[in-house]
Amino acid sequence: MAGLSHYQNSLSSINRFEPVYLNQFEVTIIPPAAVAGGPILLQHVTKLSGLALDKVAGPVTQKYKFAKRNYAGAKPENTYMDVSISFNVNLNDDNSMYVFKTLRQWSDLIYNPLTGAMGLKNDYVGTIVINIFNKAGDVYRRITCRDTFLTKPISPMNLNYTSTDIYKIDDLVWAVDYWEDLFL
Numbered sequence: 001m002a003g004l005s006h007y008q009n010s011l012s013s014i015n016r017f018e019p020v021y022l023n024q025f026e027v028t029i030i031p032p033a034a035v036a037g038g039p040i041l042l043q044h045v046t047k048l049s050g051l052a053l054d055k056v057a058g059p060v061t062q063k064y065k066f067a068k069r070n071y072a073g074a075k076p077e078n079t080y081m082d083v084s085i086s087f088n089v090n091l092n093d094d095n096s097m098y099v100f101k102t103l104r105q106w107s108d109l110i111y112n113p114l115t116g117a118m119g120l121k122n123d124y125v126g127t128i129v130i131n132i133f134n135k136a137g138d139v140y141r142r143i144t145c146r147d148t149f150l151t152k153p154i155s156p157m158n159l160n161y162t163s164t165d166i167y168k169i170d171d172l173v174w175a176v177d178y179w180e181d182l183f184l
Contacts, residue, residue: 018134027085030127035105044099046168047086048130051143053181055079081176083128083145087169100154103169107150125149128174141183145176 008014027045057073092098109124111117128145152173 021135024134025130025132028129028131029085030129031102031106032109032124032126034109034123035102035126044087044089045085046088048083049171050081050083050173051130052081053143053179081179082151083148083174083176084171085128085174086171089167089169097167100169103150103154103172107154110149121147121149128176139184141181144180144182145174146179147177148174151175 006013011017025048027048029045055076055078057076060071060073062069062071087099087103089097089099106124106126108114108117109119111119125147126149128148130143130145131139132141132143133139150172152171154172155167155169157167
């Protein structure tokens, strides 16, 4: 009796290869040294997007009579990426919104709206490390984003007496100038 061709003709099936799950990751955010909160660990991150790590030079077209010729362009569209991260916000035993407080201290290093002070890049950049792993916890990819800084304000608190919503920081954006992408 012949086996099932949809199974036997699939390397993933016969070798029992696992799919890549998009919810198997952890993020460690290391703010600048001047920020008192230290690393913001994975338990507060709910979502991460914008990992546009792969860059190509866009196409360029030449035309001769009725024919077109395509070539790879001479430069990529950009050499940076904007990473967006969302967070849960909780109060600790000291009644502090510690995630918000850490992010606010970081943001104030760039521009402090209360004093008007503006910082230098050397003082306001940090690091974001993303580990992507399988269901057994084995890391197969590590993305380290260096020289990162906030480019979007922290989500405002929209207070409402009739709401049961909780406060979250949604889609906080970091500019990333340089990254390392390791497949382990």
